[in-house]
Amino acid sequence: MQGRDADLVVVGGGLAGLAAALYAARAGLDVVVLEKASAPGGRARTRVQERFHLNLGPHALYAGGAAAQVLAELGIPAEGGRPSVAGGYAMLGGALHTLPTGGLSLLTTGLLDLPSKLHLGRFLSRLPGLDTSPWHSASVEQWLARERFPERAAGLLRALVRLSTYAADSERQSAGAALDQLKLAADGGVRYLHRGWGCLVDGLRAALNAAGGELRAGVRAQGLASRGGRWAVQAAGIELTADAVVLAVAPAEAAALLPESKALRRWVESARPVRASCLDLGLRSLPWPGRRFGLGIDRPHYFSLHSAVAELAPPGAALVHAACYLGCDDAGDDAGDDAGSEAALEASVERLQPGFRELVAARRYLGRLTVCNALVIAEGGGLAGRPGADASGEPGVLLAGDWVGDRGMLADASLASAREAARRAVERCRTMAAPGPAAAL
Numbered sequence: 001m002q003g004r005d006a007d008l009v010v011v012g013g014g015l016a017g018l019a020a021a022l023y024a025a026r027a028g029l030d031v032v033v034l035e036k037a038s039a040p041g042g043r044a045r046t047r048v049q050e051r052f053h054l055n056l057g058p059h060a061l062y063a064g065g066a067a068a069q070v071l072a073e074l075g076i077p078a079e080g081g082r083p084s085v086a087g088g089y090a091m092l093g094g095a096l097h098t099l100p101t102g103g104l105s106l107l108t109t110g111l112l113d114l115p116s117k118l119h120l121g122r123f124l125s126r127l128p129g130l131d132t133s134p135w136h137s138a139s140v141e142q143w144l145a146r147e148r149f150p151e152r153a154a155g156l157l158r159a160l161v162r163l164s165t166y167a168a169d170s171e172r173q174s175a176g177a178a179l180d181q182l183k184l185a186a187d188g189g190v191r192y193l194h195r196g197w198g199c200l201v202d203g204l205r206a207a208l209n210a211a212g213g214e215l216r217a218g219v220r221a222q223g224l225a226s227r228g229g230r231w232a233v234q235a236a237g238i239e240l241t242a243d244a245v246v247l248a249v250a251p252a253e254a255a256a257l258l259p260e261s262k263a264l265r266r267w268v269e270s271a272r273p274v275r276a277s278c279l280d281l282g283l284r285s286l287p288w289p290g291r292r293f294g295l296g297i298d299r300p301h302y303f304s305l306h307s308a309v310a311e312l313a314p315p316g317a318a319l320v321h322a323a324c325y326l327g328c329d330d331a332g333d334d335a336g337d338d339a340g341s342e343a344a345l346e347a348s349v350e351r352l353q354p355g356f357r358e359l360v361a362a363r364r365y366l367g368r369l370t371v372c373n374a375l376v377i378a379e380g381g382g383l384a385g386r387p388g389a390d391a392s393g394e395p396g397v398l399l400a401g402d403w404v405g406d407r408g409m410l411a412d413a414s415l416a417s418a419r420e421a422a423r424r425a426v427e428r429c430r431t432m433a434a435p436g437p438a439a440a441l
Helices: 015-026 066-074 103-108 114-129 140-146 151-165 175-188 198-210 251-257 262-270 342-352 410-433
Strands: 006-011 031-035 046-049 052-055 089-092 095-098 190-193 214-217 221-227 230-235 238-247 274-283 293-296 301-305 318-325 360-372 397-399
Touching: 006 015, 006 230, 006 410, 015 031, 015 066, 015 198, 015 238, 015 410, 031 238, 046 198, 046 360, 052 274, 052 318, 052 360, 066 198, 066 410, 089 151, 089 342, 103 114, 114 151, 114 175, 140 151, 140 175, 151 175, 151 293, 198 214, 221 251, 238 251, 238 410, 251 262, 274 342, 293 342, 301 342, 318 342, 342 360, 397 410
Parallel strands: 006 031, 006 238, 031 214, 089 293, 238 397
Antiparallel strands: 046 052, 089 095, 221 230, 230 238, 274 318, 274 360, 293 301, 301 318
């Protein structure tokens, strides 16, 4: 196929790819999205089982984050409810304690000794105005040690970092980035979306179609080649040429498509995916309605009832999420045992909802699910150490995803980098279309 088949080809039909394509299409570009799976969405897909809406693990949209801003800019509905952790429980050593979420619960909880309560109270009062810049190149453990948090307080803070970042690697994780995430969570809270995150995928796909963009599912990009200043995207049986390409894929996949990019390959080799094990349970009813949230202190466990505030379950039923935040090493998790196994997660649910097993109507276990493509590490200077949208080293080839750019984590990073990649792609295509000496001839 000769000439140009599109202005922009986007490889990857997850949230980042769909958002980048929509921005570009609305700017007037001819856009084609290639998605290797049979349907778009990536980790934002939602499956309906027995009328329960199951995300790929527990998902939360930060109300004050970049993802919410991008979705609002694009006019994509993200309706849902805001949970409260008031009345939640901290799980430690087989016992349940009141999870401190405010002044009264901090004073009365049996989780913390008095020195921990005083130290933690001072920290929480400073958190909204805390300058995190000195801590981006320090790990979470280094920050805890330098601030001299008592062990009980440090254990709770590790758990809160796991909750807000989905990562359980306090030895390598950037403290500055983690503290920024804690501030974001404390400031605007999160939203659980009605009918799951698949509603975002459906909204982006419909908007892209209305803007004239094209989505081709079941098409895996296999290579990129430079052709006379443009790019040829090669897939099984087809080749698309375009002025610009956005790679909205995992780091290793981007590097495979650009094997000559040494800078990208070096970064990919150092990236550590963030993983979790997840157990979703659709219950016909909830044995203990007052127990809606639990956070592991000595084990990296999480329990939440998203259906308490979001339309995810049939009337009268409940959708329970249990998870174990894993480490970033392939050999195992930071718990040092089988904390992420299905049996361990079931035991965690049993502590908060005794008798749940007789009420299960739907279930799904996902072991070692990748929730983020790269841990934000202290050694790299925190968010500033992530590659930018133009870090491919190839003109006209942009990057987008949860591992790209210096803003936010998780979906916030995905959609912020999508906006930046689209902006650069539009600039590139307009430059390529501008009349030049050759065109004047």
